[in-house]
Amino acid sequence: MTEETLYDKLWNAHLVKENDDGSSLLYIDRHVLHEVTSPQAFEGLRLAGRLPWRLDTNIATPDHNISTDKAERDAGVAGMVDEVSRIQVQTLDDNCDLYGIKEFKINEMGQGIVHVMGPELGVTMPGMTVVCGDSHTATHGALACLAHGIGTSEVEHVLATQCLVTKKMKNMRVTVNGALGTGVTPKDVVLAIIGKIGTAGGNGHAIEFAGSVFREMSIEGRMTVCNMAIEAGARVGMVAVDDKTIDYCRGRQFVPQGEMFDQAVGYWETLVSDANAVFDIEVDLVAESIAPQVTWGTSPEMVAAVTSFVPTLDEQPSEEKRKGLERALEYMGLEAGQAIESIAVDRVFIGSCTNSRIEDMRAAALIAKGRQVAGSVKQVLVVPGSQMVKAQAEAEGLDKIFMAAGMDWREPGCSMCLAMNADKLGSGEHCASTSNRNFEGRQGSGGRTHLMSPAMAAAAAIAGHITDVRAFSGVNS
Amino acid sequence: MKAFTQHRGLVGPMDRANVDTDMIIPKQFLKSIKRSGFGPNLFDELRYLDEGQPGKDCSDRPVNHSFPLNQDRYKGASVLLARKNFGCGSSREHAPWALEDYGFHVVIAPSYADIFYNNCFKNGLLPVILSEQQVDILFDELAAQEGYQLSIDLPTQTVTTDSGQVFSFELDKFRKECLLNGLDEIGLTLQDADQIKHYETERAAQHPWVFGVIK
Numbered sequence: 001m002t003e004e005t006l007y008d009k010l011w012n013a014h015l016v017k018e019n020d021d022g023s024s025l026l027y028i029d030r031h032v033l034h035e036v037t038s039p040q041a042f043e044g045l046r047l048a049g050r051l052p053w054r055l056d057t058n059i060a061t062p063d064h065n066i067s068t069d070k071a072e073r074d075a076g077v078a079g080m081v082d083e084v085s086r087i088q089v090q091t092l093d094d095n096c097d098l099y100g101i102k103e104f105k106i107n108e109m110g111q112g113i114v115h116v117m118g119p120e121l122g123v124t125m126p127g128m129t130v131v132c133g134d135s136h137t138a139t140h141g142a143l144a145c146l147a148h149g150i151g152t153s154e155v156e157h158v159l160a161t162q163c164l165v166t167k168k169m170k171n172m173r174v175t176v177n178g179a180l181g182t183g184v185t186p187k188d189v190v191l192a193i194i195g196k197i198g199t200a201g202g203n204g205h206a207i208e209f210a211g212s213v214f215r216e217m218s219i220e221g222r223m224t225v226c227n228m229a230i231e232a233g234a235r236v237g238m239v240a241v242d243d244k245t246i247d248y249c250r251g252r253q254f255v256p257q258g259e260m261f262d263q264a265v266g267y268w269e270t271l272v273s274d275a276n277a278v279f280d281i282e283v284d285l286v287a288e289s290i291a292p293q294v295t296w297g298t299s300p301e302m303v304a305a306v307t308s309f310v311p312t313l314d315e316q317p318s319e320e321k322r323k324g325l326e327r328a329l330e331y332m333g334l335e336a337g338q339a340i341e342s343i344a345v346d347r348v349f350i351g352s353c354t355n356s357r358i359e360d361m362r363a364a365a366l367i368a369k370g371r372q373v374a375g376s377v378k379q380v381l382v383v384p385g386s387q388m389v390k391a392q393a394e395a396e397g398l399d400k401i402f403m404a405a406g407m408d409w410r411e412p413g414c415s416m417c418l419a420m421n422a423d424k425l426g427s428g429e430h431c432a433s434t435s436n437r438n439f440e441g442r443q444g445s446g447g448r449t450h451l452m453s454p455a456m457a458a459a460a461a462i463a464g465h466i467t468d469v470r471a472f473s474g475v476n477s
Numbered sequence: 478m479k480a481f482t483q484h485r486g487l488v489g490p491m492d493r494a495n496v497d498t499d500m501i502i503p504k505q506f507l508k509s510i511k512r513s514g515f516g517p518n519l520f521d522e523l524r525y526l527d528e529g530q531p532g533k534d535c536s537d538r539p540v541n542h543s544f545p546l547n548q549d550r551y552k553g554a555s556v557l558l559a560r561k562n563f564g565c566g567s568s569r570e571h572a573p574w575a576l577e578d579y580g581f582h583v584v585i586a587p588s589y590a591d592i593f594y595n596n597c598f599k600n601g602l603l604p605v606i607l608s609e610q611q612v613d614i615l616f617d618e619l620a621a622q623e624g625y626q627l628s629i630d631l632p633t634q635t636v637t638t639d640s641g642q643v644f645s646f647e648l649d650k651f652r653k654e655c656l657l658n659g660l661d662e663i664g665l666t667l668q669d670a671d672q673i674k675h676y677e678t679e680r681a682a683q684h685p686w687v688f689g690v691i692k
Binding site: 016017019021022023025027029036037039040043048050053054055056057058059064065082084085087088091102123125127128133134135148149150151152153154156157160161162163165167199200203204230233235254255256260261263264267299320323324327418419420437439440441442445 | 478493494495497499500503504505507508509510511512522528531532560561562565566567568569570573588590591592595596599600649650651654662663665666667669670672673676677680684685686687688689690691692
């Protein structure tokens, strides 16, 4: 029998039908819905007189638009100040109520950013196909799921048929072996990978992250890495099942118990690439060569070690790269050759589906503890990824550490990652951000984003400029 | 779904690599619960000098005249000429909705991000892939010639210039068929409902933990 990759196994296990034209019908186990990319899908369903194929596959929650301000959140959907957003969140509630879809509503325990919520509730389990109208759905691949983002037409298609018409991707493996240095986190690993293969490097491929670094990494860390597969162009990012995966799943709300759990584990343990499976592309990185990473430009591939410098024009290999660099420097208000650590920050954002889990909160709190936000920094938003993360962080007293340092402790949601609510940058402002995209205008019109890890963002808040977290006592080893 | 067979139209340029979907349609417009009306806000941050808001009338907003698509010679463009990795980033289908609502029927680029590429076909928008060299030629001709038009033919998978150059492009058979016939993909999949049910029954027996837990 041919040796299979993890992706091959997941694909084959969900194949309903192969069509003559080269497309396939793939069965979907979990469909996660939120307010922004679902209303037009539900409308399409209604206009065609169709019903959802299955209810116990769908799970919904509002996350993109909702306020993170406590007073506004306490007033619920009816109290949402932005009328257009309020209608959108209300529409999600109405659609879920109408069709009987399980939803964790705005202030319910369980609510959170879709990609934080799914794994923490055990809605997503190893071996599943998971889709959502959001490109960061690859996050769930940390549990060895075949998970990827889809457009709204496909949201409607999955609602109506429980399947996607799709084509198999190619296999790519990114191997990172060795030991990460002190202060080097999963975020730094994935930014270094994107820096190496580029923002289109994974186009058309499903990436499996392999090697000792990922074996040693926590499941939450693996989620951070898989989350940003899309920033390397790959819709799918995955890590094979190991004991950590199984331990993570055990006891979660929607995970079976007892005999059925043991039965599931028996299957989950097969979810690894066979020893001699062939990948279309292999990429290798050495863990010891990865320093804390910071993006300086307007694409996630415009990334450098914190100890280095903004690139110069004469280093660029092509005219296209030179043009891209010139445009990025102008937008970012930076000089070629400038030290990364000399970049002052106006605001700091710790949150997003990339870095808002409890381990992220703890890493930021370790740096914030007993220190003060620099006077030049206007705002530091710490936004937990879910109600459960918020409750856990508060039980550990992390909220008090953040507030004592002069940071804002907020309600769960996507917040300033994409600035659909009131949390946004002003034009020209630099932000140390734990989110996933540094595109022009992403965090607010004219805003300038620098992506980095939670510990690095907290350190920037304290220093008032980008700084190497390894110089701080308390940094995670 | 809308059908597409041929199109001939004025070409407009978007001369930068890695154009992301945030740039194509900024997030504040994603609050709409409709599929239409995104055209006036296509490339909003590049097109206008002020910050756009949903529901704001765009007709009296200050226009960025240095943005090519705002120039008179590109008014009415229906073919967008772009660079590599067009449509990267967010999965928002609002991006092809905005392009289509603005009046584009075809995008030509050396490569696309996967999700954007897929989303185009659901909306009667044809994303054509040509080589970087061919796209360079088209950019040069476009810069040199006012009123530059291209003809795109899906059945023969070709882009033809007025001077008679013909460039062929590849695309998947199933995507081509759906676009040519404007097929209802959901309706097509539902023709296989028995097979889907059969798969479900088998899988529920093998992997029962997947079913019935979300209530």
